[in-house]
Every structure is written in C-alpha cells, then in structure tokens.
Amino acid sequence: MHASFVPPRQVKIGDAAAFVGTTPRAIRHYHAVGLLPEPERGGDGRRRYGYDDLVRLLWIRRMADAGIALEDIRDATADESHDRAGGTDVAHVLERLEQSLAAQQAELRHRRTAVRRMRAEGSRLGLLSDFVARRLQDLPDGSLRQADLDSLLVTERVFGPLGAAVQAGRFIALATHPDLRERSDRVDAAEEALDDAVAVDDPRVAQVAAERHAFEEALHARIEDSGLARDDDALFDAWEALHPAPAPGPGAMSAAAALGKLPHDLSPARLRCMELAAELDAQEPRKSKEPQEP
Template identity: 40%
Template sequence: MRIGQLAALAGVSTRAVRHYHHLGLLPEPERRANGYRVYGLRDAVVLSRIRRLSELGLSLEEIRDVLADAHGRELREVLTELDADLARQEAEIRARRERLAELLEHERLHPDDAVSPEMARILGRLPQARGTMAERDREFLALLDTSLSDERRPGVLDPLLSLPETGDPAFHARVLEVYADLDAFAAEDPDEDDPRVEELAWRLIELTPRHLLPADGLAMPGEDDPFLRAFLADFSPGQRLVIRRVMRLLDKP
C-alpha cells in the first residue's frame, strides 16, 4: 500500500501519518527504489490503534507508552486516569450549566451577574440603587469575587452572606440614603476636619453588622498599596476622604 491508501484505510490524513512517523509512533516502512514508502497490513493495524486511542482522548505521548506495552498494563493505567479526568470535567460542566440556567432565568442581564453563586447571593442582598456609589460597590464586590484565592474565599464571603436579606426594608433604606449622600458628596471638596467626613464614615461603618468586624480591628492595607491606590483613584476627593476615614476607624479595635 502507498501512504494515501493506508491513510484512507485507517480513516486519517496522510499528513497525520507523516506526523506519527516523525514522533516515532508509527515505524517508517521500507521504501522502493523510487523512494516511495510501502506499507503492509501491520502498519494499518498500528495506525488504526493510534486513531482509536486518540479518539478516546489520549495524548500522543500517552499513546506511545501504551503501544510500547504489549500486555496493556500501561493502557489500563492511562484509561483509569483519563476516566477520572473526564468525570471531573463532567462535574464542572454540569455545575456551569446549572449556573447558566440560573442566569438565564433573569429577564435582564448585566456583565457582573456572571459572578460565583456565593457572590450572586451577596449582590442580591444589596438594594438595586442607581448612582455612582451603588454601582462602584457592586463592581468592587464583583472584582473581589474574581481576585480572591480559594483559600481566602470562605473567610471573606461567608461573613458577607450574613448581611440582611432583601426583606429588611429599614436596612435597605439606610443603605440607599448613604449611597445618595455619598453621591452628593462627590461635588464637595472638604478638608479632613470637615465634620461631614466623620459623620459619613460612621454611617458607612454602622451599615456593617458588628459580628463582621474583628474585635482587634481590621488589618487595612497601607496608602502605598497599589490596589488601594487604584481603588481610591476612582472616587472624588471628598469621597476619598470618607473612605480613608472609614479605613482608619476600622483599623482600630
């Protein structure tokens, strides 16, 4: 058989056959005087094995190891690992489809809706307010959801999940009022001694349930922290003063 006939018999391309030769998966056959390769039935058997194992999901390197083990011990090990990997992928795909089904139930979707289920519940407990501060709050939480490591997620998200449910109108009214006052404060340029800065800072802190705040204070990042600088740069001078005051107050027990 010529290379084209062999490839057609095994259902692969001639390019694949040459690639398998290059990798040592398929031994090079004898050549005629004119330089053409001549293949036999044994070559077709090996090539069909390569195709079947590849269709199962084995890498070419794994196929090389399997073909080198005449008793199939390597094949059993590789297939067991492959089956476990496929089971993990299947579970991940199932979880992703369940999350997609939840999102598709929404009448209107926002890009930040595609957060983790835990963060989606947290965002669902925030009032649907309009305005800069409300939007920044949600954007920051969505960013936090993306940037948290698996180790830190429970310690950060679990307390937030204890925020009051949407059925607490008094809490939500206070949140909306603070959002509105902070939006209005964007037009102000107060100094650090302005009493409104302290008042707004305390109103923000009072919205945080006390059990979320450690007794020894929060370990807040320093002013030179690049994330903090980028976060504060998104606010007006007056709003930055309020946020810095909040951080200083929370940094103390």
Template identity: 55%
Template sequence: MTYSAVMPPRQVKIGDAAIFAGTTPRAIRHYHQIGLLPEPDRGVDGRRRYGYDDMIRLLWVRRMAEAGISLDDMRAAFEDTPDIGEVLGRLEETLAAQEAGIKRQRAAVQRLQAVGSPLGLLSELVTDRLRDLPPGSLRPADLEGLLVTERIFGPHGAAIQAGVFIVLAAHPELRAENDRLEAAEAALDDGVDPEDPRVEDLAMQRCAYQLALNRASTAAGLDAEEERLFDTLDIFGDSTEKEEPRLMSAIKAVTKMPYDWSPARNRCVERAGQLLGEALAAADAADCQRAPA
C-alpha cells in the same frame, strides 16, 4: 459478484485512511511531522499509501486522543517506557480537574436558571445568601461590587459584603444615605485637594454611616454569620499563582484592579477606614470595662 471484488485494497490513500480512522488528512500529516506516525511507503504517483500496520497505529492514536492523552505522551505509550504509569497518573489528574470544572459550570448554569439574573454567575455562597431579596433590591453597581469583591477576597469575602445589601434592602433610609455619600465622594474627583476640610468631614460621615450599618446588621442577627465568614478569609493567600493561576492574595489582587479615584477620594476612603477602626476599638474597650470581673 466474485470474491475478489469485495476484498479491500492492500493499501489506501491518505484520504481514505483519514475517513476510516475518523480524522483528517491534515491531522495525519501532523502525526507524521512530529514522528508519532511513521511515514508510509509511497506509490508510483508519489502519494502516501497506508497498509494494515499503518492503520492499526493510526487507530490507536485516535483512541488515545479521545482518551485525552497528549501527543507527546502517546510516544511514551507506543515505546512502552517505564514512566507510562506516571503519564496515566497525570492524565487521571487532568481528567478529574476537567470533571470538577464541568460540575462547576453546570452549577453556575443552574444558578443562572434559578436566579434569573447575573447574580447567578457569582458563587453559590453569595447567591444563596441573597436569594430571598425582594426584586430590584440589587442594583447593577451592587453586582459589580460583589463581582470585584469575590475576585479579590473570594466567595466568603463577597458573602460578607452581601450582608450589606440584605440590610440595605430592609432599611431604605440607609440606602438613601449611602447614595448621598457616594455622590459626595464622587464629587471629590473634581480637583479637590486631599487636605480640603471637606475630605475629613466626608470621612467622618462615612464612618458614622458604617457604624449605623453595623448596628442594623447586628439587630438583624447577621453579625454572627459574618463573623464566621470573616474567620475563613485568606487575606494574604497561601496559594501561589504557579499552583493555581486563578488565585492570588487579596493584597496582590487589590493592586491589579484599576480605579480612577482622585487623591482626595482615596484619602477620604483611607481616613474613613481609620476612623472606623478607632471607633470599633473604642467600643471594644468600653465593652471590656463593663464586663464583670
């Protein structure tokens, strides 16, 4: 074998250039189109021929792409512009966010493995609070409710709601009463007038149920933890969608979630909330009167 037989060619075609750089001819053509890789000389057959300098440029492009540098920012790197430090700073922030996202994904997978149900897809705060529930305590509708609550009020709001299911798991009579009330409320969707006396009566029953649920929660020692969680809620939301698309205020989120409840059912829910607020305010006033001066 002679020395000249092992010497590389002075120029290579686009296919060989792509193989050597670890990319594709299509990607190289795109680099040409956006001006990132200068057009090389063409041979007598009209095809591109890549020399040593072309290959070095292509290799640097591939290394920067692997580092996560965008194609637009690569130009600044090649031109050695003064704002390259800013480009690298943005890249560092992007990589840090991606790293945090991967950690969240791994944590979710680990929770799914540990919990063995869709509950593991919710936040760690919610999952941990419900981890010790007996099997079968959570129904599909319960998980759906937690999913919606977490989207609207965040992990702390869903963790507060999780306390309801802790109480229901220990009080089957309350679970049965809730089932009865939900069935009666669903019946309001069958053309019932919002001013029908059944709406007010059902709202009073729902209020009474909620008060009983609150008493059971207090007896179980859950109220202190839920009060702490409630203090962390951000109902109006300081984050803007421009800053973080995944976040929005609870007030705005509520308007985005569709419900097919009838006016009568909506009125029942609204009225039950009013009655509960009045009952809790009256209880607080009574406590203040009993408190020593």
C-alpha cells in the same frame, strides 16, 4: 482459502493512510501533536510504516471516530509503558480516557448548571458563584441594586467567594434597613462631590470623612444586632468544610495584583477623605450599639 495475509514489512505514508481510512495529512498531524512517533525513513528519505504503526493508527482512528479528542488520546498515552512487542496497553489507555471523559462530563454539568442559574436569576446575581448567591437568596426581588452586585462581582474576583460572601452581609443590611440605605446614599453622594475641583485641605474633606466613619460604625452595629456577624462565622465553617486544603486555581491572581489592575478614578480630595476615615476607624474601637446621629 488457505492462503494467509502476509503484509509487506514496511509501507509508505500513502499506503498506510489508505489502509487505515484516513489521509497522509492526518497522519502527519498525528506526528506533529505527538500522538504517533515518527517512523524511520527509507533510503529515499520517505517515511516507512510497519505493522505496529498500522495497528496504532487503526486504534487511534477508532477512538477518534468514537468522539474522543486527539489531545485526550495523546495525554492518555503519553506516560504509558510498552509491552514486549513495543505496543501500548490499549486497555490501560482506555481506562485513563474514560476517567478523563468523566472529568470533562462533570465540568460540563457544572457549566450547564451555572448557565441555567444565570438564566433563571436574570440579573447580575446569576454571575456570582453559588457560595455567594446562596447568602443572598432570601432577599426579596429587587432589594439589591446593580451597584451592589457589581461590587460583589469585583470582590469575588479579588478576594474569592468567601470574601464576597462576607461582604454580602453589608448589602443585606442595607437592603433590609431603608434608613441605613438612605444614610449610605447621602454619604456616597457627599464623597462623589469631592471631585478634582476640591482641594485636599478643604474642610469638607474632613467633614465627609467623619460622616463615613459614623455611618460605618452604625452599619457595623446593625450587622451585629441583626445576627449577620454570626452568619459570617458560619460562612467560614462552611468554606473550610468545602475546601479543607485550599489551593490557587488556574489563573488565580493575588489580591494585591488584582487591586493593582483595577482602574481607579478618585480625586486627590476623595483619596484623602478615605485616608482620614481609615484613621478615625483605627483611633476609635467599634461600639456594640449604633451611635446616635447628630
């Protein structure tokens, strides 16, 4: 046959959908999401699609059938220049789509690795970032308490992985020095006893503040002696190497904003105890050696 196919100059949406192998509803959705420009309407007020519109619909359908999301197709074509015929440079679009899919694939690998690690850890340790978890990886199983891991999870949300990794040194010291852990438990219990029934000027408030201050001095000295403080310096170097130009990520929250959203259930007496302990800490510089318990 020598007859050539001469398509009509413009067709209605139903004919365009039938030719492409889709539905009028799908084409209207392409318009709504900005994937396909709205065509001119005829004298009857109905959309009319030309040859270039049908070609664009065809390659949209081909890419969609290949599993490419419509949003990705739209984003890849949003800023593309058009050639003389008014069509989009499909090769350039596909290049951008490949880059987008590669980035998504990398993100999926990252998520899968995170989920796999959470399953392997079998505890809250798996919920922490790799940067924090690596500092805790040499500790024996069960040496960290659930409350320790919960505190690290909150710290990472407020101050980021670096802040939580630094705080991890505290829990490493407690996990590897039973005497410090027992002393910490005693101070914690004394603070918890400062409930709403205790007045802020009760002598126990100042006594517990002094105990907290003395314990923090002892803990700091043990951290210094064990070399954990030097590990903190290495953490800063490692963090800077991984993040040479840090920038807030999507949904990032400032420390002040995050702390303001944390629920606090502390009695006035306990808050006063914390203030007194902070004042003692500011008055007395930390010692290089652990102070003797009275």
